[in-house]
Amino acid sequence: MLELKNIKKSYDNKTILNDISLKIETGEIVSILGPSGSGKTTLLNVILGLTEISSGQIIFDGQDLSKVPMQNRGFNIVFQDYALFPNLNAYDNIIYGLRNKPGISTPEEVAELVNLLGLKEHLKKRIDQLSGGQKQRVALARTLVMKPKILLLDEPLSALDGVIKESIKERIQLIAKQYNLTTIIVTHDPEEALTLSDKVLIINEGKISQFDRPQVIVSQPQTQFVEKFILSQLRIKRDNIFRLFGNLPAAAAGAAR
Numbered sequence: 001m002l003e004l005k006n007i008k009k010s011y012d013n014k015t016i017l018n019d020i021s022l023k024i025e026t027g028e029i030v031s032i033l034g035p036s037g038s039g040k041t042t043l044l045n046v047i048l049g050l051t052e053i054s055s056g057q058i059i060f061d062g063q064d065l066s067k068v069p070m071q072n073r074g075f076n077i078v079f080q081d082y083a084l085f086p087n088l089n090a091y092d093n094i095i096y097g098l099r100n101k102p103g104i105s106t107p108e109e110v111a112e113l114v115n116l117l118g119l120k121e122h123l124k125k126r127i128d129q130l131s132g133g134q135k136q137r138v139a140l141a142r143t144l145v146m147k148p149k150i151l152l153l154d155e156p157l158s159a160l161d162g163v164i165k166e167s168i169k170e171r172i173q174l175i176a177k178q179y180n181l182t183t184i185i186v187t188h189d190p191e192e193a194l195t196l197s198d199k200v201l202i203i204n205e206g207k208i209s210q211f212d213r214p215q216v217i218v219s220q221p222q223t224q225f226v227e228k229f230i231l232s233q234l235r236i237k238r239d240n241i242f243r244l245f246g247n248l249p250a251a252a253a254g255a256a257r
Contacts, residue, residue, distance in 0.1 A: 001026040001182055002047070002150065007056035009042055009206075016042045018206045020056070024199075027180040029173065031193035032201045035229070039206040041154065044186045048152055049073045060149070076148035080155040082139040084127045090134075091123035094141045105145040113141050116178070117171060133164035137171065144175065151176075153185040157192055169196050190230050194218065202226055 007020040032040040045051035049070030058065045117137040176183045194214040202209040210222045221227040
């Protein structure tokens with residue numbers, strides 16, 4: 001569905017992304033994972049169309065989008081700070097985009113999303129009356145009513161913790177499955193990426209270190225960087241990794257001890 005071919009991005013002779021090539025299938029949840037400054041946010045912006053590439057191709061459903069403006073790609077993003085309108089209540093935020101494109105989602109489809117995200121009782125609340133998790137769900141609903149071809153999420157769980165964080169993760173997974181919606185997530189948290197995604201793309205210094213299913217990354221890290229970055233987290237967040245993988249693969253179990 002989405003293919004990146006030899007993507008390179010440079011600023012002032014400094015290479016931020018270098019030879020990024022991968023394929024993301026329809027309906028997959030893919031996390032882009034890496035330390036600060038690794039290029040993961042730049043890659044998200046490149047896919048969105050917010051940032052132009054220096055060279056390479058972005059192919060979506062067989063069409064080259066490399067020179068297609070952001071507004072014509074049909075991809076939508078939920079930013080880390082939610083970017084909600086404080087002067088509008090939750091419901092008016094959700095349907096804001098439909099003012100200019102009213103035919104995209106019917107009232108019934110909006111109501112379905114509201115119910116799916118558990119927002120029915122919060123629709124009349126001001127934004128400052130919402131919790132962090134509620135704001136995140138409003139931001140998701142506002143994006144989803146526009147029926148994006150690809151959903152992009154920038155650190156969607158970074159401001160959340162505990163039960164709220166797990167609830168949002170479950171809703172993201174449910175939405176991706178129910179709508180067969182390709183979802184790409186930027187995160188700096190290995191545990192989050194491993195437990196949320198179908199595949200994880202690990203980048204470091206603008207290059208791909210590994211792109212594979214979480215189980216493979218945990219059990220068969222391909223580089224020393226991946227081993228250090230991922231497996232060190234198993235010592236810290238062992239319980240969550242066990243919930244995902246059951247009995248840890250041998251390599252991961254050794255790292256977790």
